[in-house]
Amino acid sequence: MKKLRSSFLFVLLLAVSMVIAACGNGGDDAGNGGEGEAVTSVSILTGGTGGTYYPLGGAMASIIEDETELSASAQSSGASAENMNTLKGGEAEIAFTQTDIASYALNGELMFDGNKVENVQAIGTLYPETVQIITTKDSGIESVEDLKGKTVSIGAPGSGVNANALQILEVHGLTTDDIKAQNLSFDESTDGIQSGSIDAAFITAGTPTGAVEALAATEDVKVISIASEKIQELIEKYPYYAEDTVAAGTYGIEEDATTVAVKAMLVVRDDLDEDTVYNITKAIFENTDKITHAKGKLIKAETALDGIGDMPLHPGADKYFTEKGVK
Template identity: 70%
Template sequence: MKKRSLFLGTALLLALSMILAACGGGSGDDSSSGDGEGEEKVDFIGIATGGTGGTYYPLGGTLAKIIQDETGIKSTAETSGASAENMAAIKEGDIEIAFTQTDIASYAADGEQMFKEKVENARGIATLYPETIQIVTTKDAGIKSVEDLKGKVVSVGEAGSGTLLNAEQILEVHGLTTEDLEARNLSFDDSTTGIQDGTIDAAFITSGTPTGAVEGLAATEDIAIVPIEQAKIDELIEKYPYYAKDEVPAGTYSKVDEAVTTVAVLAMLVTSEDISEDVIYDVTKAIFENTDKITHAKGELIKAESALEGMGIELHPGAKKYFDEKGVSQE
């Protein structure tokens, strides 16, 4: 009888515990907003972009509004040091979504170049549009080719930035290094200000065109975009396959009357594997079902059909679910 009483008492305690758990007396596992174990609840989405003079920031503001309007999750665009810094922010869990270049995302995932450790939690949402490498100068500077940059004062991008790596690789196929220049590590805004006040001769700018900082410069100066010759484009792509041939179309900037051949990488959105499938599905759907609401000029290039081209890193399950529904597959 004593054993039976002990058994009944234990059973009653177990039943009471189950009732309390069902009523919300658990250990706090409700923080998950999706089906995945340990996924973060998301009631705010910060989008890490870049400097105010580039494309990421204004485009990020438009996307944040769309996400907030369509999902109800409060969203804002935040300025940052762009691609490499944004990947570090994803690694540390400091941001929910970030813009980056496809080449930088690949370096981060593999722990190469500026990344001493792999960014293992980064997952792709979508690629967006070409990020054109623009070598900006003035017509009076007399710089007609990449080789003419030798000995000049040139902004090659902020330290640790994707622009800096692009500059180094383009200089490399032309037989130059940053040591052959008077190199400066400046933001896009500071670069164009330097060209305007005569403290620098040219600047590498990796950004979707038209780029705000360059538009501002073109309003006051007769600017020129330095071309990259086809043979050098071929050499660059052979060595670094994530580049593609591109051009700055005629009329992109004031008094740039002819198209200029150059190269580009792709802009993309990344997130963390810890963000739930449901949230990223909703975010992806919000963006690609409302591209007509993207006010930035790059909105015309943002399409579901091309959103997995050049991805290079693992796709987030939420994004994959959306693109599977649309019949878009990752190459």
């Protein structure tokens, strides 16, 4: 009897130790984007309805539903910075953001000072996010310096647009004290330009941007160029920028406008399981022909790791890009 009792106790202790070990390993894996959480539906945080994220998010949600067993939906939002904080709170699974904002969030800088976002990983970068300084031909504004004293929309406080606007003003020796700053969405900005309540607006989005296209239907739009030496100064101080161009013909403009861009990227909560994120990544990057927006042509697996910066890649995305030979 004693021998039987001893054997039972040994088996019981062994079972308990195995459960404890399994729980310990599971916690480590989940924290590093390993097994993670299997889900049946995903929500994609985009931006305002007048921007580029929103229509792209809708197209990607449709692709995910068609190509995987997941249900998916796109949600309008306050875009990059808000999206990172929403993912931090666990209230969505996937989001669009700018690469510069992702870096700020990861490192707890600028609008994320003391508020690091550490539970988010990258799926991949998508296309250039062009900083567009929008006005009209009749405004008399020809340069960034001409914004002095004007009523200018610089995006919502803490937004990616706001950071871009402040940095561009900075290299031109200007601050918000030099302009009449307004914190408006894309649609509000273009409506304000049309009504005459504001003179110009900073809009960071893929071109063509829906809100600006709507403005161009009724007004002669002008995109303000940034001087080459100021572009170089900006890139030297903030290396996540790259020189970019709004091509002639966009919004009906007659000549190229030189400016800068960051990159749009997709990010995901790190507690989603590897298979789910693998399937999502594969679905999106192998079905870009189903994206009717002009930016769909720029979304390629071959360039999806360009400009990803210090944001870690989710293991599911890493598995897909490794299979494709993308480094």
